Amino acid sequence: MKRFCWPLIVAALLAGCAGEKGILDRGDYQVDVRRQAQAAYPRVKVLVIHYTADDFDSSLATLTDRNVSSHYLIPAIPPEKGGKPVIWQLVPERDLAWHAGISYWRGATRINDTSVGIELENRGWRNVAGQKHFAPFSAPQIAVLAKLARDIIQRYQINPANVVAHSDVAPQRKDDPGPLFPWRQLAAQGIGAWPNSDRVAFYLAGRAPYEPVDEAELLTLLHRYGYEVKPDLTDAQRKRVITAFQMHFRPARYDGLADAETEAIAQALLEKYGQG
Structure with a gap:
């Protein structure tokens, strides 16, 4: 009788x-996850x-094809269900999506490996008389983006x-998301970086904003x-880097020229957030 009791006891312990x-x-x-490294x-x-x-339809088709992907897609005017805006998650956050491509930020390459990508339905820009004219973003789209971005930022610190x-x-x-994207508005909600205006003025030190600098x-x-x-960047490539910075932090003028205000903004950002 005792021979048959022991397996039953072991089974009961394992079940517990x-x-x-x-x-x-x-x-x-079974996996024991009680001790984490x-x-x-x-x-x-x-x-x-x-x-x-x-x-939206073309964007959704592209982002669910074999060549490119993004974690989220937000329509220009998000539809509502149950009184709440709907967005599309195309890739789980734990997985890598191919949205950044060949990339670099703060000393790191392969930004796809370490990022979440959010795509916003937007027409981008069109050429009018040799100038880029960017399409605006809708308030409902930015409102739901802010909620999603805040969640992601908090989730991963x-x-x-x-x-x-x-x-x-x-x-x-x-060029995306371009100079009409409301970086300053979002930074005021705790989403992304923005320089303090008083520190920009300090570093500008009385110079005219568009005064050329080195x-x-x-x-x-x-x-x-x-x-x-x-x-080894060419003149055009150097200008592209400055333009990208200006579209993000000085969208009123993004001509790619090195000027005093752009320099002051960069100095204020470095003071506030440190270097990469």
């Missing part, structure tokens, strides 16, 4: 363990904002300086903040 907090039953085996870090460190440069534009991490290839010195500041600045 399976229901114990921190013991996960995965069918053919300290040297573990979240994959996600960066939040990248894009525009789709297309309508993302540094404000790591909430970036696609053009920040790939300035030679991309381009090499400005690019050194931008590289310290996070942008990729290689020594």
Whole structure:
């Protein structure tokens, strides 16, 4: 009789363990997760904002095809269900999506590996008499983006300086989300970086905002903040880096020229958030 009791006791103990907090039953085996390593870090460190440069249906088709993907897609006018705006999640946050492409930020490459990407339905820009004219973003779209972005930032404790534009991490290839994206408005809600106006004035030191400054010195500041600045960049490529910075932090004028206000903004950002 005793021979048959022992297996029953073991089975009962195992059943009790399976229901114990921190013991996960995965069918053919169990996993004890009660002791977690300290040297573990979240994959996600960066939040990248894009525009789709297309309508919603075409954007959804592109982002669910084989060549490109993004974690989220937000329509220009999000539909509502049960009184709440609906957005599309196309890739789980734990998985890598191919949205940033060849990229660089704050010393890191392969930004896809460490980021969540959010695509906003937006037509992008069109050429009018040789000038880029960007499409605006709707208030409902930005409102739900703010809620989503805040959740992601809190979930992964993302540094404000790591909430970036696609053009920040790939300035030679991309313009999105462009100068009409409300970075300042979002920063006021705790989403992303923005310089303090009094510190910009301090570093401007009475100079006229558009007074020319040394381009090499400005690019050194931008590289310290996070942008990729290689020594062999052409004149056009250097201008692209400055333009990307200006579209993000000085959208009133984004001509790619090195001026005093752009320099002062870079200095104020470095003071506030440190270098990458």
